[in-house]
Amino acid sequence: MERTSRSWVSRFSAFAAIAIVAVSSIEDSPAREAEPLGEAAVKAALLALLDGGIDERLRALDQLDLNWRNHLTPALVEYISLAPSPELQLRGIEILTNRTGQDFGYDLNAWFAWIWQQKFEHPPYYAEFKSRLYRFIDPRFADYFSPERATAIRLDEVRWGGVRQDGIPPLRRPTMIPAQAADYLDDDNIVFGLEVNGDVRAYPKRILAWHEMFVDTVGGVAVAGVYCTLCGSMILYETEVDGVQHELGTSGFLFRSNKLMYDKDTQSLWNTLWGAPSVGPLVDQDIRLPRRSVVTTTWGDWQKRHPETTVLSLDTGHRRDYGEGVAYQDYFSTDELMFNSSLVDNRLANKAEVLGLVFADQDAAPLAISADYAMANPLIHENVGDRNIVVLTDGSGAMRVYDSARVRFSAWDGEDRLQDSAGNAWSLREDGLTNDNGKRLARLPSHSAFWFGWYGAYPKTRLIH
Numbered sequence: 001m002e003r004t005s006r007s008w009v010s011r012f013s014a015f016a017a018i019a020i021v022a023v024s025s026i027e028d029s030p031a032r033e034a035e036p037l038g039e040a041a042v043k044a045a046l047l048a049l050l051d052g053g054i055d056e057r058l059r060a061l062d063q064l065d066l067n068w069r070n071h072l073t074p075a076l077v078e079y080i081s082l083a084p085s086p087e088l089q090l091r092g093i094e095i096l097t098n099r100t101g102q103d104f105g106y107d108l109n110a111w112f113a114w115i116w117q118q119k120f121e122h123p124p125y126y127a128e129f130k131s132r133l134y135r136f137i138d139p140r141f142a143d144y145f146s147p148e149r150a151t152a153i154r155l156d157e158v159r160w161g162g163v164r165q166d167g168i169p170p171l172r173r174p175t176m177i178p179a180q181a182a183d184y185l186d187d188d189n190i191v192f193g194l195e196v197n198g199d200v201r202a203y204p205k206r207i208l209a210w211h212e213m214f215v216d217t218v219g220g221v222a223v224a225g226v227y228c229t230l231c232g233s234m235i236l237y238e239t240e241v242d243g244v245q246h247e248l249g250t251s252g253f254l255f256r257s258n259k260l261m262y263d264k265d266t267q268s269l270w271n272t273l274w275g276a277p278s279v280g281p282l283v284d285q286d287i288r289l290p291r292r293s294v295v296t297t298t299w300g301d302w303q304k305r306h307p308e309t310t311v312l313s314l315d316t317g318h319r320r321d322y323g324e325g326v327a328y329q330d331y332f333s334t335d336e337l338m339f340n341s342s343l344v345d346n347r348l349a350n351k352a353e354v355l356g357l358v359f360a361d362q363d364a365a366p367l368a369i370s371a372d373y374a375m376a377n378p379l380i381h382e383n384v385g386d387r388n389i390v391v392l393t394d395g396s397g398a399m400r401v402y403d404s405a406r407v408r409f410s411a412w413d414g415e416d417r418l419q420d421s422a423g424n425a426w427s428l429r430e431d432g433l434t435n436d437n438g439k440r441l442a443r444l445p446s447h448s449a450f451w452f453g454w455y456g457a458y459p460k461t462r463l464i465h
Helices: 002-028 039-048 054-066 070-082 086-100 108-118 126-135 205-211 299-305 371-376 451-457
Strands: 158-160 176-178 190-196 199-204 213-218 221-228 233-238 248-255 258-263 269-271 276-279 295-298 310-312 353-357 367-370 379-384 387-393 399-403 409-412 417-420 425-428 432-435 440-444 447-450 462-464
Touching: 039 054, 039 070, 039 126, 054 086, 070 086, 070 108, 070 126, 190 205, 190 221, 190 299, 199 205, 199 213, 199 299, 205 213, 205 221, 213 248, 221 258, 233 447, 248 269, 258 451, 295 299, 295 399, 353 371, 353 399, 353 451, 367 371, 367 379, 367 451, 371 387, 379 409, 447 451
Parallel strands: 199 310, 367 462
Antiparallel strands: 158 248, 176 310, 190 199, 190 295, 213 221, 221 233, 248 258, 258 269, 269 276, 353 367, 353 447, 379 387, 387 399, 399 440, 409 417, 417 425, 425 432, 432 440
8 A cells, every 4th residue: 555655644744744834823813612512412513524614624623622522532533634724633633632631743653552542432423424534535435434334343443544445456367377478577586376276376476565466266266365565464265155256355444454355245344364344234244255275485486386387467457566576665674564553462573474374163273473483493283273283384485384184294305295203205285295195184274474464363363483
């Protein structure tokens, strides 16, 4: 979300600069008067911030100031980020500072961090306010937050990322080309590799960073590959559940700096790392997208293992600079977050890479393994709940997970040959491990993510580092 969100930040900073010039006139003006209001009138005043001229909106702010409720804080913070004039922004910040005792100025991340510590009980009209506020950016946003919609997450943690719906355009049925035709790729370029029913494909990070999602049929299975640039995760989901095909896209919003998807039929918001609806009519239907295996590796290693692979073409139908490392270069170069999260854990750096594992039959026991630990320990036996797993990490940093079924491995060559404690030889394939006796151990879904992103989705995770 870099290009649009940065332009928004620049616009917001410009408003702030103009507002500083206006501060003396605001401070010297006589106090405005307003009558005490009941809760219904407070709601009307809050919604009045969204219509009319500047004077009408300033009067609405005065009414909210005189009749302050702490639960108005999230709505007012969101409002100052989009208010149509510096004067309104400045007055909103003045109210927030006086009423909360906090002095964060225009630092939205600081305001939200403080709000999340307070755990406000939101009034029923907060969703309506959010719906009306964001419809000015994109009319489709109004459906996300309509008051009658169910929610599994705190609405004040749902933040706009700076783009409209599908403003970061997903690649739908993108063109794939043979490996030998991909002369734009160097061996050290990062790709996301997958195999579904013998259909082997590579999706370069340098392309998906601009699109964050591809939607296609791979190996006869309808899938969506969802790459959240901010939280560093690439997950491959099946998009059909119980006979229903969910057509997914990019909502434009985030939860704990984690991309939220939407489905076209119901406009429900879906949590990327959960693979489940978070806001909207699908929340209470116990839907969870099935996960498929995907591995983060280098083009050289993937092509060596799979010379028959196809790979994304640069001909995406969009004009972007698809050079390696171009998209989000500044964001990836530091440990700072563009949008903060309500949950943090300092055992690892925010953007330290982890391997995340959560299985549908063991979803109460998520596991994260630090990539540094995996590189230092390329053969790991572990458990997720009562499931036995083996994690294999090769020299490219690619981490693959298999159901070990209590088989103990004593060695592997870092490529495609393993040996178990009984002396049996095994071969590594994308879909499983096989031995010379025909026994097979299935590949398990896993994916890489930044630590902050994984922890924000699974705070009860066990961490190996």
